[in-house]
Amino acid sequence: MTLLRRPGVALVTLLFLLLGAAFLTQVVPYRQIIDSQRQVTDAQAHLTQLEEENAALQADVDALGTDAEIEKLAREKLGYVRPGETAYVVLDPPGGAGPAQETVEPLVADERTWVERVWDFLSGGDLDSGG
Numbered sequence: 001m002t003l004l005r006r007p008g009v010a011l012v013t014l015l016f017l018l019l020g021a022a023f024l025t026q027v028v029p030y031r032q033i034i035d036s037q038r039q040v041t042d043a044q045a046h047l048t049q050l051e052e053e054n055a056a057l058q059a060d061v062d063a064l065g066t067d068a069e070i071e072k073l074a075r076e077k078l079g080y081v082r083p084g085e086t087a088y089v090v091l092d093p094p095g096g097a098g099p100a101q102e103t104v105e106p107l108v109a110d111e112r113t114w115v116e117r118v119w120d121f122l123s124g125g126d127l128d129s130g131g
Contacts, residue, residue, distance in 0.1 A: 027122060034124035 063069045074080040081087045110117070120126040 030122075031124045031127070035127050038127065 064073075079087060079089075112120070117126070
């Protein structure tokens with residue numbers, strides 16, 4: 001009944017509720033837009049890397065058409081020698097260096113405040129480390 005006597009309070013409360021709902025409905029689409037932009041950037045970088053790799057592979061294919069490259073690969077990979085040449089095989093000494101061990105990074109606790117975590121959620125900053 002108190003709200004009916006004071007329409008200003010009811011109007012301000014309704015306005016805050018509507019603004020809060022509008023804000024919350026905009027957070028998810030905003031995060032999706034940021035995530036989509038990051039995906040596009042990552043895809044463009046991946047495309048550039050693949051184009052460079054494709055160019056290098058095409059250069060290899062072009063080089064394989066020459067007799068000199070075929071002879072070089074036969075000597076390196078298959079151990080072919082010309083008549084009259086002597087082939088030598090160099091082996092690693094026994095007990096040489098074993099496989100390298102992987103290092104594991106320790107987990108670091110999140111030292112940000114709750115305000116920083118909320119801001120990262122709202123601005124999409126948490127999407128950088130999460131995926």
